[in-house]
Amino acid sequence: MIHLYNTLSKKKEPFEPLHPPFVGMYVCGPTVYDDPHLGHAKSYVSFDVIVRFLRASGYKVRYVQNITDVGHLLGDTDEGEDRIIKKARLEKLEPMEIAQKYEVRYFNDMDLLNNMRPDISCRASGYIPEMTGLVQSLLDKGFAYQAGGNVYFDISKFGDYGKLSGRKVVDLLEGVRVDVAEGKRHAADFALWKKADPDHIMQWPSPWGQGYPGWHLECSVMSMKYLGESIDIHGGGLDNQFPHHECEIAQSEAATGKPFVRYWLHNNMVTIDGQKMSKSLGNFKSLPDLFGAYGPMTVRFFILQGHYRSPQDFSDQALEAARKGFLRLSQIVQDIGKPVDASASPVTEPGPVWKAHRERFFAFMEDDFNTAGAISVLFDMARDAQKCMQDAAAEDLVHAGRLFDELGSSILGLKFEPAAGQADTETENALVVLLLELRRKFRQEKDWASSDAIRDRLLEIGIAIEDGKDKTTWRKVTG
RNA sequence: GGCGGCGUAGCCAAGUGGCUAAGGCAGAGGUCUGCAAAACCUUUAUUCAGCGGUUCAAAUCCGCUCGCCGCCUCCA
Numbered sequence: 001m002i003h004l005y006n007t008l009s010k011k012k013e014p015f016e017p018l019h020p021p022f023v024g025m026y027v028c029g030p031t032v033y034d035d036p037h038l039g040h041a042k043s044y045v046s047f048d049v050i051v052r053f054l055r056a057s058g059y060k061v062r063y064v065q066n067i068t069d070v071g072h073l074l075g076d077t078d079e080g081e082d083r084i085i086k087k088a089r090l091e092k093l094e095p096m097e098i099a100q101k102y103e104v105r106y107f108n109d110m111d112l113l114n115n116m117r118p119d120i121s122c123r124a125s126g127y128i129p130e131m132t133g134l135v136q137s138l139l140d141k142g143f144a145y146q147a148g149g150n151v152y153f154d155i156s157k158f159g160d161y162g163k164l165s166g167r168k169v170v171d172l173l174e175g176v177r178v179d180v181a182e183g184k185r186h187a188a189d190f191a192l193w194k195k196a197d198p199d200h201i202m203q204w205p206s207p208w209g210q211g212y213p214g215w216h217l218e219c220s221v222m223s224m225k226y227l228g229e230s231i232d233i234h235g236g237g238l239d240n241q242f243p244h245h246e247c248e249i250a251q252s253e254a255a256t257g258k259p260f261v262r263y264w265l266h267n268n269m270v271t272i273d274g275q276k277m278s279k280s281l282g283n284f285k286s287l288p289d290l291f292g293a294y295g296p297m298t299v300r301f302f303i304l305q306g307h308y309r310s311p312q313d314f315s316d317q318a319l320e321a322a323r324k325g326f327l328r329l330s331q332i333v334q335d336i337g338k339p340v341d342a343s344a345s346p347v348t349e350p351g352p353v354w355k356a357h358r359e360r361f362f363a364f365m366e367d368d369f370n371t372a373g374a375i376s377v378l379f380d381m382a383r384d385a386q387k388c389m390q391d392a393a394a395e396d397l398v399h400a401g402r403l404f405d406e407l408g409s410s411i412l413g414l415k416f417e418p419a420a421g422q423a424d425t426e427t428e429n430a431l432v433v434l435l436l437e438l439r440r441k442f443r444q445e446k447d448w449a450s451s452d453a454i455r456d457r458l459l460e461i462g463i464a465i466e467d468g469k470d471k472t473t474w475r476k477v478t479g
Numbered sequence: 480g481g482c483g484g485c486g487u488a489g490c491c492a493a494g495u496g497g498c499u500a501a502g503g504c505a506g507a508g509g510u511c512u513g514c515a516a517a518a519c520c521u522u523u524a525u526u527c528a529g530c531g532g533u534u535c536a537a538a539u540c541c542g543c544u545c546g547c548c549g550c551c552u553c554c555a
């Protein structure tokens with residue numbers, strides 16, 4: 001039985017979907033106006049593993065993620081600027097070119113991290129009619145009001161407002177902010193539809209005039225369209241808990257009269273050298289930059305060594321530790337695959353050792369997706385697999401290989417490819433083999449200076465050689 | 480100011496009432512080796528920020544103190 005931490009109840013709860021074995025899961029996607037960054041990596045790797053594990057546990061998951069390609073205002077006031085439009089002017093491109101360009105980059109980086117694509121990836125701009133429909137329904141039911149071409153949600157009409165984030169409606173009604181948009185009844189009322197100036201590029205017709213949708217609307221509309229009025233899991237970053245998710249609940253439940261989401265999952269934030277990473281602070285690290293230094297699998301492994309609900313600090317020291325740990329694991333997985341024929345099915349059941357590892361792995365994952373604990377099982381498996389290699393226990397190695405495949409590759413989404421590659425070409429291979437033959441000759445003659453020179457020079461080129469018992473192996477090393 | 484979280488070995492990080500406080504990185508010793516490297520084996524916290532309390536029993540619950548962080552404005 002899976003237990004997960006529900007932000008709504010602030011407790012770990014047993015996971016019981018509405019219509020087992022089907023699970024509807026919606027995760028807030030990115031606003032596509034800039035390169036993906038560390039925060040995206042943590043968030044989407046975390047939810048990717050959650051989807052993978054739910055599937056491994058027998059659930060049929062429909063995973064929906066939005067792409068926010070409708071610009072939203074930078075500030076709360078009407079003077080704020082639309083991020084996508086701003087970027088479009090900077091790059092001298094159409095707003096939709098910006099959205100398209102960064103959506104491609106987003107998926108490219110998610111692919112590198114080995115995140116599965118969502119089953120449905122929906123762009124907000126494609127659902128304007130559904131959004132105006134929801135706004136109209138809220139107006140009809142008296143939860144919303146018009147003011148100067150804008151439509152606002154009246155939070156005083158929705159008694160449950162604040163139930164997710166712990167805000168008190170009375171406090172919010174008092175008006176905390178300085179600049180309250182004109183026409184709002186309460187400071188904390190949020191926009192469902194905004195009037196657009198004639199020169200505003202992204203705008204659509206609506207019953208209330210030309211405009212564009214409020215930011216919170218798209219997630220309500222698209223999740224309900226594909227997953228129904230009540231969905232099992234809604235995920236997103238902790239920073240979106242308020243106001244975004246609070247507003248989603250308000251507008252969705254006001255419209256349908258039904259509970260919007262059963263389980264709210266929030267991943268925690270990323271810091272860089274102890275500092276919050278944010279776009280407004282300008283200290284965010286993009287994934288293309290990071291991948292240049294560490295490689296996507298190291299980043300994925302590093303993220304999974306923490307817990308999705310804990311904040312995670314990215315530092316070179318921590319990433320380097322993750323890189324080495326993952327490299328060791330990868331090499332063991334490679335090594336145990338070598339001596340055995342993977343297609344040969346062993347006649348025996350997996351021994352108690354492997355069964356125990358698998359059970360421990362599942363126990364960790366069933367406890368609110370404790371990937372850090374799950375990875376520790378992988379290292380324990382590596383140790384046992386090592387023993388089997390020494391004992392030449394071929395059958396056990398097949399079981400070990402299959403378990404790494406199931407737990408490490410399928411569920412955690414790790415690719416155990418050697419960071420060090422083999423020869424790129426036949427020529428390269430032949431050259432290295434030639435050098436190794438020469439070196440063997442020098443060693444036989446005890447010409448240590450010459451043999452060590454070959455070793456040192458090869459290492460400078462990026463080829464490490466390792467003298468084994470009766471033969472010398474080599475591999476490429478990076479960085 | 481309001482709401483919430485965190486503080487576990489040199490670093491990263493699980494564990495949230497009861498077996499010997501996971502695991503990774505780094506360190507130390509050893510095996511192997513001509514020497515290395517890699518790999519493997521062994522080892523590294525009488526203690527969980529501090530103080531006080533509850534309990535037969537606390538890193539885990541409660542209170543206070545110190546330190547750090549997040550949300551309350553776009554952000555995953």
